[in-house]
Amino acid sequence: MLIPCIRVKILYFTIIVVTAVVLASGCDKKNSTPEKDTPFIDNHEKASDAVRNMKLGWNIVNTLDATASYGMDSETSWGQPRVTRELIRAMADAGFGAIRVPVTWYNHMDEVGNVDIQWMDRVEEVVGYVLDANLYCILNVHHDTGEGSQWLHADLENMDSILPKFDTLWRQISVRFASYGDRLIFEGWNEILDSKNSWNFARDKKAYDAIDTLASTFVTAVRSTGGNNVGRNLIISTYAAASGGVSWAPTPDDVLEGFSLPKDSVEDHLIVEVHSYDPWLWGADHGKWTASCEQTNLAMFSRLEKWFTSKGIPVVIGEFGPSGGDSHSIEDRAEQAKYMRFFVHNARERGIGLFAWVNFMDGLDRMTLNWTFPDLAEAALKAWYGDGYSLPESGFTPSAINVRFDNLWSEYCLYLGDGLDMREYKGFRLELAEAPAPGDFQIKMQTQAQFHGETTSPDGQYPRIRNAVSEILFDKTCFDGDILWNINLQACRSDVSASVKRMALIRNDGMEEEISTGLDGAHSGWGCTIVSVSR
Known part of the structure; x- marks a missing residue:
């Protein structure tokens, strides 16, 4: 939902303050000697030094940037728990030198850009x-x-409504953080x-x-x-944070040819930002990391050198x-690790700064401080620090996961993966800390086609949960195939809670296979919040 903008006119005043020193009371002005302006001494870290000192960085993915709700609950509205000091400390201990904090503001401000104080x-x-972890912060x-109805577009025809709001937003952010040191860097916009x-x-x-207009306004x-803020390092992203090399553009480097840094009152305090997921969607179909993939990325690095670093x-x-590398299979992650290293x-x-958009710790794992993808994290950090690096062990196994279900039909993922073959399993066992009230919860189970709404008859299996310990057997007449895609704990009313202690699949021979809930830590579901974990 877009917050409507109202057209406002802002009168910008330039205030020139002239300071004179009067050496004696009643001194004749024409005989006095004005003191020369004190020159600005730039003791702030230069942008080039900051990029060199950042080391490898990580994005706090899908958290403060989430948009599924307004108000303070938005932070967890995409299935991630609230950011904790312990999560950031774990990243620092692993060797990350910087954290990018993506923040979405429109769902926390009014029509003219005034941000909610909370x-x-x-x-x-x-x-x-x-910053307390001694990391750089963007x-x-x-x-x-x-894309879509967002208010901040590179739209010259509507600058009269965009620019005042943009200016108001950045002045508020800047005032709040004016006393923070050089390791805090501002980035004007994302994509x-x-x-x-x-x-x-x-x-x-x-x-x-x-x-160009937005960049100048941001810096000013x-x-x-x-x-x-007088000497703070600032980041200007290219259009769409793109890095060129587009064969169907007017020229392949059109986006870089059209880019220029704004004028600044200080030297060497501006940084250019681009994003890169090249080759695009290479991992979607179990892609292999090949020489062709390497050449695609080397061409991108060459463009950055030509237009900027040189x-x-x-x-x-x-x-x-x-x-596109969303597969959790060992084989696919091995290819993704090759990408990370290269x-x-x-x-x-x-000498280019880097911030991974990869959920190295994801969902529940952010609370238990376990690595969701330790192989990818280690591949990236080893490429930075050398082959002698090893990822430190961290985390704990929770005795219970305490979940709040905010909405009717909101869901917590007990299992969601590459497919569970119901010819090998006859059901599962779910253990909660206590029996729910009658009518609070049911289980939602579907195949992939049912999950994506590609078939509605049958629609899946929905047994009610009445006890603290439940053994659920699969009813294959409820499914359109043998491969189960998801098992979710679903709320049948809003504002209910559950403490999930254990989830185990039951094989046909009766043996149990315990699994981690929440997509092995990657997602908690939707409309629910992991409030805490019990050790």
Whole structure:
């Protein structure tokens, strides 16, 4: 849902303050000697040094940037738990040197850009976790941009409504963080698109002029708030955070040719950001990491060198990851690890900053501090630090997962994976800390086709949960095939809670296979929140 913008006019005043020193009371002005302006001494870390010192970075994925609800519950509305100090500390202990904190603001502000104070407090709290861990922190404006009805577009025709709101937002952020040190870096926007929602390059060529206007406004707004913002390093993203190389664009590097950094009152405090998921969707069909994949990425690095780093302009790749690589199989993750090693190694060799958009710790694992994808995390960090690196052990196995179901029919994932063959399993056992009230919960089980709504007859199996310990047998007449896709605990009324202690599949021979709930930590479901875990 888009918050409507109202057209406002802002009168910008330029206030020039002239300070004179009067040496004696009643001194004649024409005989006095004005003191020369004290020159600005830039003691702030240069942008080029900051990028070099960041090391490998990580994005807090799908959390403060989530948009499935308004208000403070939005942080957990995409299935992730609230960010904790312990999560950030675990990332620091593993060797990550920086955290990008993507934040969506539109669902926390009014029509003219005034941010809800509770949301600003929460953002500041998370930024504090990062800085307290002695990490660099990038704070941005995230899903206010992008495809659809977002308010922040590179749309020159509507700058009269966009620009005042953008300016208001960044002045508030800047004032709140003006006293924070150089390890905090601001990123003006995420993946900004034109009014046509064009990816990779702008079909509306005025969009590049619009970005110039927004970039200038961003820099001016931050610098004008004083404090450490006078010399703070700032990030300007290209159109759509794209890196060129598009064969169907007017020219392959159209998006880079149309980009320019804004004027700044200080030198070497601006950074360029792009994103890269090349080759796009290579992992969607169990792709292999090949020489062709490597050449695609080497071409991207060459473009960044041509347009930026060879000219002394520092660059960060604010998002990267194995595109389409959502499979959890050992074979597919081995290919994804090859990608991680190659990409990180080549970025490091070229002095380019990197922030992985990969859920190394995901969902429940963020609370228990277990690695969801330890092989991918270790591959990336080993590429940065060398073959002698090993991922530190962390985390614990919870005795219970305490879940709050906020909405009617909201669901917590007990099992969701690559497919459970019901010819090998006859059911499962679910253990809760206590028996639910009558009518609170049921189980939702479906095949992949049923899950995606491709078939509605039959629609799956929905047995009620009445006891603390339930043994559920599969009724194959409820399914359109033998491969089960999901097993969810579903609320039959809103505002109910459950403590999940154990989930085990029952094989045909009666043996039990215990599994981790919540997609092995990757997602908790929808409409529910993991409130806490019990040790």
